[in-house]
Amino acid sequence: MTAVQETFTDPTTHLTDTDIENLGAELDAIREQVIASRGERDADYIRTVIDAQRKLELGSRAVLLFSLFPPAWLAGTVGLSVSKIIENMEIGHNVMHGQWDWMRDPAIHSTTWEWDNASPADMWKHSHNELHHTYTNVRGKDNDLGYGIMRVDDEQPWKPLYLIQPISNAINACLFQYGIAFYDLEIGRYLKGRVEKDDFISRGKKVLAKIRRQATRDYVLHPLLSGPSALSTLTANLTANLVRNLWTHSVIMCGHFPEGVQTFAKDSIDGETRGQWYLRQMLGSANISGSPAMHFMTGNLSYQIEHHLFPDLPSNRYQEIAPKVQEIFERYGLTYTTGPLPKQVASAWREIIRLSVPNRPSQHAKGVQQ
Amino acid sequence: MTLTAPLTASRTTPTATLRAQMMKLAERISTPLLPADYLDVIDPLRSGAALRGRIVAIHPETRDAVTLVIRPGRGWRGHMPGQYIRIGVDVDGVRQWRAYSLTSPTGRPDGCISITVKAIPDGVVSNYLVRRARVGTVIQLDQAAGEFTLDRPAPAKVLFVTAGSGITPVMGMLRNLPANSATDVVIVHSAPTAADVIFGGELRKLADRGRIRLVEIHTDTDGLLDVASLQDVVTDLPERHTWACGPIGLLDALESRWAAAGLAEILHTERFRTTVIATGEGGTVTFTAAGTAAENDGTQSLLDTGEAAGVLMPSGCRMGICFGCVAPLRRGAVRDLRTGALTTAAEGDGVVIQTCISAAAGPCDIDL
Numbered sequence: 001m002t003a004v005q006e007t008f009t010d011p012t013t014h015l016t017d018t019d020i021e022n023l024g025a026e027l028d029a030i031r032e033q034v035i036a037s038r039g040e041r042d043a044d045y046i047r048t049v050i051d052a053q054r055k056l057e058l059g060s061r062a063v064l065l066f067s068l069f070p071p072a073w074l075a076g077t078v079g080l081s082v083s084k085i086i087e088n089m090e091i092g093h094n095v096m097h098g099q100w101d102w103m104r105d106p107a108i109h110s111t112t113w114e115w116d117n118a119s120p121a122d123m124w125k126h127s128h129n130e131l132h133h134t135y136t137n138v139r140g141k142d143n144d145l146g147y148g149i150m151r152v153d154d155e156q157p158w159k160p161l162y163l164i165q166p167i168s169n170a171i172n173a174c175l176f177q178y179g180i181a182f183y184d185l186e187i188g189r190y191l192k193g194r195v196e197k198d199d200f201i202s203r204g205k206k207v208l209a210k211i212r213r214q215a216t217r218d219y220v221l222h223p224l225l226s227g228p229s230a231l232s233t234l235t236a237n238l239t240a241n242l243v244r245n246l247w248t249h250s251v252i253m254c255g256h257f258p259e260g261v262q263t264f265a266k267d268s269i270d271g272e273t274r275g276q277w278y279l280r281q282m283l284g285s286a287n288i289s290g291s292p293a294m295h296f297m298t299g300n301l302s303y304q305i306e307h308h309l310f311p312d313l314p315s316n317r318y319q320e321i322a323p324k325v326q327e328i329f330e331r332y333g334l335t336y337t338t339g340p341l342p343k344q345v346a347s348a349w350r351e352i353i354r355l356s357v358p359n360r361p362s363q364h365a366k367g368v369q370q
Numbered sequence: 371m372t373l374t375a376p377l378t379a380s381r382t383t384p385t386a387t388l389r390a391q392m393m394k395l396a397e398r399i400s401t402p403l404l405p406a407d408y409l410d411v412i413d414p415l416r417s418g419a420a421l422r423g424r425i426v427a428i429h430p431e432t433r434d435a436v437t438l439v440i441r442p443g444r445g446w447r448g449h450m451p452g453q454y455i456r457i458g459v460d461v462d463g464v465r466q467w468r469a470y471s472l473t474s475p476t477g478r479p480d481g482c483i484s485i486t487v488k489a490i491p492d493g494v495v496s497n498y499l500v501r502r503a504r505v506g507t508v509i510q511l512d513q514a515a516g517e518f519t520l521d522r523p524a525p526a527k528v529l530f531v532t533a534g535s536g537i538t539p540v541m542g543m544l545r546n547l548p549a550n551s552a553t554d555v556v557i558v559h560s561a562p563t564a565a566d567v568i569f570g571g572e573l574r575k576l577a578d579r580g581r582i583r584l585v586e587i588h589t590d591t592d593g594l595l596d597v598a599s600l601q602d603v604v605t606d607l608p609e610r611h612t613w614a615c616g617p618i619g620l621l622d623a624l625e626s627r628w629a630a631a632g633l634a635e636i637l638h639t640e641r642f643r644t645t646v647i648a649t650g651e652g653g654t655v656t657f658t659a660a661g662t663a664a665e666n667d668g669t670q671s672l673l674d675t676g677e678a679a680g681v682l683m684p685s686g687c688r689m690g691i692c693f694g695c696v697a698p699l700r701r702g703a704v705r706d707l708r709t710g711a712l713t714t715a716a717e718g719d720g721v722v723i724q725t726c727i728s729a730a731a732g733p734c735d736i737d738l
Contacts, residue, residue: 032709043463054403054411098693104465104720107407110693111722114402130686130694213401221399277689311691 011262012279014333023332024275030324031310034317043103045316050091050108057083061222067232077236081243082297087116088248089299094315096125101312119181120210123203127184133311137256137263137284144256145263147172147179148188151355152256153263158358165356169349176245181207247297250345251288255304257348258286260337281308282329287322287338294341295319305336414508417444421511423457426482428505435488435535435568436500437473442483442511449476449514451546452539452613452640455485456718458510461498465510467718468495469642471539471615472514475546486568488535518613518640519543524553525611529604531624533560533595533616534568539640540613541569544576555582556604560616562590597623608633615640647714649703653730657681657738658700666730671707673725681738683725690727699723702734 015023060079067073092115094100100108114121127143135141139156146152149172150165172179185207190200218237226233262283269280288294288302295302303318306325313321329336339347396405406419414422423446427439449455454471474484489500520528520543530540537559547553561567567586577584585603587595597620601607614624614637621639628637652668655675664679666672673695676683686694690708699721703714707727715721725736 035709035711039462040460041463043460051411054408058408058411098696101693101696101722103460103463104722105460106720109722111696116402125692125694126686129692133691134687134689210402213398217399217401221395225399312693 011283011334015279019332020275020279021273022275023328024273024278026328027278027309027325028274030321031313034310034313034321038102038314038317042314042316043100046091046095046100046103046108046314049086053083053086053091057087064222064229064233064236065226066229067226067236068229072229073232073236077239077243080236080240081247084116084240084244085247085297086299088244089251089301090296090315091115091299092117093299093301096121097129098312099314116214117180118177118207118211118214119184120206123184123206124180127186129311133308135269136281136308137261138266138269138280139263140266143183143188147183150352152351153261154355154359155263155265156355158355162356166349166353169352173246173249174242176249177241178211179249181211250341251298251301253348254288254341254344255285255301257351258337258339258344259347259351260335261286278309281305282334284308285337286344287336288341288344289338290341292319302341305338415441415443419443419445421445421513422508423483423511425503425505425507425509428503431486431568432488432566432570434500434566435486436503437484437486438499438503439474439482439484440509440511441481446481446483446511447513449483450519451476451543452519453514453516453542454518454539454640455483455514456512457485458512459495459498459503461494465720466495467510467720471516471542471640473538473541473545486535486538486541488568516640518615518638520546520613521611524551526552527554527606527610528556529607529610529612530555530557530559531595531600531612531614531616531620532557533620534566535642536615536617536640537568537573539615541572543613544582556585556610557582558585558587558595558600558603560587560589560595560620563588595620597627600627611636611638613638613640615642647701647703647716648732649712649714650732653702653733655730656733656735658735659738668705668729668731669707670729671726672704672723672728672730672736675730676725676736676738683738685726688726690724693724695724695726696722697725698737700735700737702730703732704728704734705731 012020056079060076060083063072063079064076067076092113095108095113096110096115098110101110106112110125115124117124132142132144137145139145139153145156146165149161149168151158151162185200185203186195189195190197218241219234222237223230223233264280264284269276272280282305285304285308287305288298290302300315300318301307303322306313306318306322307315309325310318310321326336338344393405399405400408409416410419413419415424421443423440423442425438426441429437429439431437449472452471454469456467456469458465458467460466470485470487472483473486474482487496487499489496516539518539524547530543532540537557540557544555547555557573559567559573564570564586567573573582573584576582589595604610608631612624612628614621618641621641624637625634625639628634650668652666654663655666655672656663657676657679660679660681662679662681664675666675673683673685673688684695684697686692688695699713699715701715701717701719703712704723705712705728707729712731713721713723713728723736725738
């Protein structure tokens with residue numbers, strides 16, 4: 001019986017160094033055009049989204065004060081789920097990326113934003129903005145490749161722990177906001193002795209304090225304010241947080257786990273040029289195709305490729321530059337990985353299941369990757 | 371999210387303690403935001419909010435000046451005639467702060483205040499306010515400030531020397547003089563032409579009624595005001611307390627003449643912020659919190675310069691994508707090493723830059 005051997009073919013062998021630098025220049029030009037035209041309509045966009053989200057949240061929590069009545073429970077839970085998703089994805093993630101810092105509004109700024117999530121903003125920014133976006137898909141450096149508990153690419157060595165990864169992934173999905181919080185705590189690094197104990201303890205306290213504040217609000221205060229509806233408000237809030245966790249987990253999986261997404265060896269990024277950095281972002285990310293509503297609810301992470309190319313451009317612009325980016329992929333002979341949401345989620349899950357068991361070492365173990 | 375600090379119980383009266391406890395409870399419910407962040411969505415001008423105002427009317431004054439009537443939020447503490455306010459206006463999405471003199475009577479029945487803005491060439495905010503501002507827009511405000519105010523009671527004899535938009539604080543003072551005021555007012559005002567005199571109609575009517583003596587100098591035809599000849603125009607000059615507002619040259623000349631005549635204490639000047647931010651290749655970078663200064667040649671990043679000088683510099687990707695190195699540029703000019711784009715800042719602008727991709731483009735102060 002022969003196991004399926006995944007043969008890796010470097011998709012960039014047809015590109016010369018000059019090609020890659022030209023690619024970089026073309027992408028730089030797209031970025032410059034967006035920055036030059038950034039202005040009032042973009043500012044109006046984010047202000048409108050924030051305004052609407054806060055009203056939706058207030059309204060939903062107000063409705064939940066009467067959650068004993070099933071229609072109120074349903075309406076409030078749906079509204080709160082949607083508002084939490086928008087706050088985390090379209091607003092929080094993007095504001096903390098610095099996409100709106102150019103407005104010079106201290107209320108909408110990467111240095112001041114704290115989001116509705118168990119993970120403290122500054123710790124999230126470190127692991128996401130600094131580590132994930134700089135070392136995107138570099139094995140051994142980008143821990144988003146499985147969060148330290150899963151194997152998501154053929155090139156990652158297999159460990160027995162990964163046998164249960166479909167289950168760990170499912171649990172992580174349900175508890176995703178806590179998953180992120182503990183992931184950002186970098187427990188693994190601490191256990192390997194790479195983080196000072198005092199440092200780790202103070203960070204741990206920070207995480208626990210944030211979790212405590214979030215949980216008190218959702219599971220103690222809001223229910224208590226609902227008087228007779230206390231228990232149903234509690235279940236409503238638990239449900240809304242669960243819905244947010246499941247949705248964000250699924251969307252985020254689609255960014256780098258589906259089939260067709262490439263990972264990179266640690267030493268392959270030594271001396272990486274700007275063009276090569278762009279190329280790695282292009283090959284290491286996957287998009288999701290669908291309706292404007294879907295794009296909005298994913299916080300425009302459905303444009304993961306565009307986001308990874310330009311993490312600091314306003315999210316409303318990704319859909320505008322996507323056709324140009326796609327055209328560049330075609331001209332340089334690269335595959336623009338995308339697909340409808342169910343297909344991409346299924347693809348990610350298939351990879352997680354497939355890679356939970358060891359596969360034969362493939363032929364390209366020593367091959368040159370980008 | 372709002373940066374207003376939570377209310378802490380500083381007095382021990384029962385109501386104060388109860389208030390503080392309610393505030394704390396509200397914060398625990400609104401976390402991670404502050405209650406103000408939600409209340410702002412409902413009523414940005416309520417009492418207790420960060421100070422804001424809404425433009426309720428725009429009146430053209432001259433071909434390049436308008437008066438904006440603003441309804442301030444309920445936290446507005448009033449002003450003294452001659453003072454100015456800083457306003458924060460979003461122009462093309464970017465928040466810009468500028469200072470303008472208040473021209474309204476202090477006790478307007480409708481509670482509104484007014485400023486009069488003259489568009490200066492290449493002025494981002496002034497041109498926006500004069501040409502594009504719309505009624506209904508909410509702007510950020512600061513409480514009234516400034517010491518360019520008329521004494522109370524006003525002196526017996528007063529001279530105002532103004533030019534261009536320098537008439538605005540003076541108008542603020544004039545409109546607040548009591549109707550039965552016996553003060554003898556002389557105004558010497560310069561503007562390019564008669565049509566460019568802001569509040570020209572109102573001033574000339576006051577002159578006709580004998581309430582003030584108005585001397586207009588139309589610089590296009592009469593040339594610039596010669597400070598030396600003021601004595602001939604206003605013969606009792608040494609008896610008049612003088613308030614002057616206009617270009618730097620005019621104010622410098624007045625100050626040296628008054629000082630020479632030993633009359634420095636009766637001259638008051640208001641210098642409008644003319645931010646001339648020096649730009650060039652490289653410059654001295656002052657790290658204000660660390661108390662260190664270092665030279666940057668314009669090709670090295672501020673992050674590298676700071677680290678070499680021993681300053682504790684936050685950093686991340688060191689390539690401009692993660693925003694882990696952002697720091698306030700208190701004043702000065704920096705250039706984006708990737709694109710050459712220039713960013714300038716003056717005190718109070720709230721400009722924040724990424725140190726890993728910025729180099730000095732002139733002297734600059736970084737709050738690190």
